[in-house]
Amino acid sequence: HVQLVESGGGSVQAGGSLTLSCVASGFAYDSYAMGWFRQAPGKEREGVAIIYTSGSTYYSDSVKGRFAISLDNAKKTVTLQMHSLKPEDTAMYYCAVDHEGPPIAALIGGLGPGPWISHLDYWGQGTQVTVS
Numbered sequence: 001h002v003q004l005v006e007s008g009g010g011s012v013q014a015g016g017s018l019t020l021s022c023v024a025s026g027f028a029y030d031s032y033a034m035g036w037f038r039q040a041p042g043k044e045r046e047g048v049a050i051i052y053t054s055g056s057t058y059y060s061d062s063v064k065g066r067f068a069i070s071l072d073n074a075k076k077t078v079t080l081q082m083h084s085l086k087p088e089d090t091a092m093y094y095c096a097v098d099h100e101g102p103p104i105a106a107l108i109g110g111l112g113p114g115p116w117i118s119h120l121d122y123w124g125q126g127t128q129v130t131v132s
Contacts, residue, residue, distance in 0.1 A: 004095050005022065015085065017081070020080040024097050027122065032099050032101070033097070033101030035048070035051065035097075035120075037117065051078060058102075068080070076097075094124055097122050098121045
């Protein structure tokens, strides 16, 4: 039984910082990708950042330079450090894990919304981030 548990969401003023964490349990693969996604009310879910066990990382254009993703492979824990937060970062943030990772087109296309998101293996329940 695979379970992803997110933590670290909350409310912060614009310009502030938050750190999200996600722990995956029961996931049998040693090589995989984990990532963060977000969905604001009335909008499609979009990718924020992806990291592979190889260390490769990918970010959406909207968060490059402000967010940093990291992975503790031994603990299957992915962390998203978010700095210089903006009101438009307000959303429910979800963690996901996939044994192959997103398709190449999604990675080079900026992790935008698309059917590829629904095909990822497992998802967490989400944690709310509100920036005012």
